[in-house]
Amino acid sequence: MLQLETLTRRFGGKIAVDSVSLSVPAGQMVGVIGRSGAGKSTLLRMLNRLTDPSTGRILHDGLDVTALRGQGLRDWRTTCGMIFQQFNLVPRLDVLTNVLVGRLNHHPGLGGTLATLFKRFPAAERAAALDRLDRLGLADQALQRADTLSGGQQQRVAIARALMQQPRIILADEPIASLDPANARTVMEALRDVNRRDGITVLCNLHHLDTARHYCDRIVAMQSGRVMFDGAPTGLTAAKVREIYGVSEEEFDSMAAAEPSVMKPAPRQAAPGARAPALAD
């Protein structure tokens, strides 16, 4: 069980996340939605301590994650895999070595350059990495440079890398925001598969309600740092959507199509040519 207790993050005078309390049972797939600037990324980043909370606590099976330092914090980041919008692979390295990077935390003393990294991992781990790639439909691409893959393939490599950490939680921060609809679908299906088959808890920031409804057990909607809705997708009525977004779902989708900054104004996360796909159920 992952518990957030009155979690708050301020940036100067701005409250990005405002007193959020949530309990997430192990194995749940949670979609976090809300307009741009609602606090979704800050919330996820606090969970693996990329951003420290200003106040409040994070507990995982009784462990006070907020108090962790040093090795304890490194172990927590291994438990808690992160998937980013821009994949964060090493472009010039082959796919298999990128996946093995997920094991680095298990080998703190592993030396050498990135180019020689592959040979330094035990054969069993290389086999395990290939196995993860096979499962994600990427075994044939194992020896290709990562930057020769499509965005959806790269994101699946990032998922394979996260799986090598043997995480109990995966935090996916807008994993499909840079992908076309077909690639977005394969990535969401991969995330749902690791959730269902491996029992890994998944928290996923998403812009499209349809995607959250289709893939997630639970939706948490944020507005101005606060949780406005928390429940099953069926509870997200048209009235609730209007309350969260200030407009109807159709109006929000057409505004986003005409003016993507409705969804992504923050330059630190904007990707050139990025588009947020609408996934049909």
Ligand SMILES: Nc1ncnc2c1ncn2[C@@H]1O[C@H](COP(=O)(O)OP(=O)(O)OP(=O)(O)O)[C@@H](O)[C@H]1O
């Ligand atoms: N490092 C930072 N420094 C200052 N302000 C920040 C920082 N990170 C986030 N913020 C602010 O906190 C608020 C919440 O940002 P956050 O990125 O968490 O929202 P979001 O819902 O993920 O938005 P988006 O969908 O655009 O990614 C915004 O007003 C943002 O400008």
